[in-house]
Amino acid sequence: MRYDKFLAGRANWIKGSALADVMKKAAELKAQGRELISLSAGDPDPNLIPREVLGELAKEILAEVPASVMYTPASGIPELREEISKFLEKYEGYRVSPDDVIITVGGTGALDLLGRVLIDPGDAVITENPSYINTLLAFEQLGAKVYGVPVDGEGMRTDILEEKLRELRAKGVKVKFIYTIPTGQNPIGVTMSEERRKRLLELASEYDLLIVEDSAYNFMRYEGEATPLKAMDKEGRVVVAGTLSKVLGTGFRVGWIIAQGEIRQKVLMEKSPIDFCAPTISQYIALEYLRRGYFEEYHLRQGLPGYREKRDAMLKALEENLPEAEFTKPIAGMFVMLFLPEGADGMAFAEELMEKKGVVVVPGKPFYTDESGRNAIRLNFSRPSKEEIREGIKRLAELYREKF
Numbered sequence: 001m002r003y004d005k006f007l008a009g010r011a012n013w014i015k016g017s018a019l020a021d022v023m024k025k026a027a028e029l030k031a032q033g034r035e036l037i038s039l040s041a042g043d044p045d046p047n048l049i050p051r052e053v054l055g056e057l058a059k060e061i062l063a064e065v066p067a068s069v070m071y072t073p074a075s076g077i078p079e080l081r082e083e084i085s086k087f088l089e090k091y092e093g094y095r096v097s098p099d100d101v102i103i104t105v106g107g108t109g110a111l112d113l114l115g116r117v118l119i120d121p122g123d124a125v126i127t128e129n130p131s132y133i134n135t136l137l138a139f140e141q142l143g144a145k146v147y148g149v150p151v152d153g154e155g156m157r158t159d160i161l162e163e164k165l166r167e168l169r170a171k172g173v174k175v176k177f178i179y180t181i182p183t184g185q186n187p188i189g190v191t192m193s194e195e196r197r198k199r200l201l202e203l204a205s206e207y208d209l210l211i212v213e214d215s216a217y218n219f220m221r222y223e224g225e226a227t228p229l230k231a232m233d234k235e236g237r238v239v240v241a242g243t244l245s246k247v248l249g250t251g252f253r254v255g256w257i258i259a260q261g262e263i264r265q266k267v268l269m270e271k272s273p274i275d276f277c278a279p280t281i282s283q284y285i286a287l288e289y290l291r292r293g294y295f296e297e298y299h300l301r302q303g304l305p306g307y308r309e310k311r312d313a314m315l316k317a318l319e320e321n322l323p324e325a326e327f328t329k330p331i332a333g334m335f336v337m338l339f340l341p342e343g344a345d346g347m348a349f350a351e352e353l354m355e356k357k358g359v360v361v362v363p364g365k366p367f368y369t370d371e372s373g374r375n376a377i378r379l380n381f382s383r384p385s386k387e388e389i390r391e392g393i394k395r396l397a398e399l400y401r402e403k404f
């Protein structure tokens with residue numbers, strides 16, 4: 001039986017992710033008994049998450065809150081919306097009404113919902129180039145035409161953004177919104193400078209655009225400044241897709257949208273038939289985690305310093321083993337982007353590295369919106385141990401030397 005005749009026309013826009021291919025290959029090797037060092041995932045470290053404390057919380061909630069195993073409002077449980085609104089005021093520096101907080105199935109659910117209410121097939125959307133692969137796929141699956149704007153050490157090149165906006169306007173192309181991950185960008189590990197943040201907002205105002213701010217790594221900042229765009233937004237142009245995934249754990253699936261007016265209303269209507277509600281038990285755990293000050297106690301005081309050490313271990317290992325190579329130096333997030341020599345094939349390198357040296361990395365190419373980034377390799381430092389980071393980079397450097 002062939003099923004293609006049953007598929008929606010829209011299904012033609014659905015493409016697989018090269019990331020999934022890497023993970024599949026790694027899983028196959030593991031099943032064959034190979035020991036692999038993974039510098040690939042976008043996960044936090046399970047040992048830097050207070051799992052025992054969360055276990056106690058889960059037990060307490062399940063015993064004492066009958067609603068925790070039930071459907072709850074599509075917008076999220078009211079207590080958590082209230083708590084997130086306080087949390088954002090305290091740690092992100094902006095005030096939003098709990099009514100404008102919608103609890104989603106992670107940042108992924110937030111971005112999908114925003115795409116659904118904002119994108120018509122053929123709409124132009126601007127992103128950083130490179131950008132987070134799942135968002136690119138989600139927007140493309142909705143029929144968006146994605147235009148990438150290059151990134152340098154200070155984030156999105158707002159001068160090139162301006163040129164692009166002018167050029168698209170001259171061609172009669174209406175841009176809907178700009179999607180950005182200003183802090184600890186995935187995959188390139190760069191944080192947008194304060195100047196560029198201001199300029200981005202000015203351009204959004206001048207061209208009457210929305211900004212979708214993905215704040216996934218805002219709570220993974222090791223040093224420096226990174227004022228959330230939403231905190232600088234005087235005109236209500238910034239819609240936020242946030243998540244607790246990188247803090248609480250990616251398995252909880254608790255994220256949020258901060259949106260007002262018609263966007264908020266339509267997101268709510270769209271949401272219920274899709275997921276009913278974000279996982280209720282996770283929402284209660286997130287609520288108590290924030291309420292009891294565990295974010296401060298466990299994440300800020302213990303987690304963050306641990307991630308900073310790992311970031312430092314990776315940069316040191318790269319400086320010692322590959323001093324001639326170009327790589328980014330993140331002040332936030334979970335990733336370093338390494339650039340192989342010009343013309344090198346990052347996909348082939350990643351495959352060979354996994355097979356010959358047992359180290360899993362993610363090729364950068366699939367994160368790019370054009371043909372650039374062929375020589376880029378994304379390295380994760382949050383999940384592996386410091387020993388794995390040192391050993392992984394040593395082996396990566398060996399292959400680099402063998403090939404270039």
Ligand SMILES: Cc1ncc(COP(=O)(O)O)c(C=O)c1O
Nearest residue numbers: 042106107108132186216243245
């Ligand atoms: C930039 C960015 N946004 C969103 C997400 C999705 O996170 P969540 O687990 O909350 O769906 C990720 C996950 O890696 C990410 O890197």
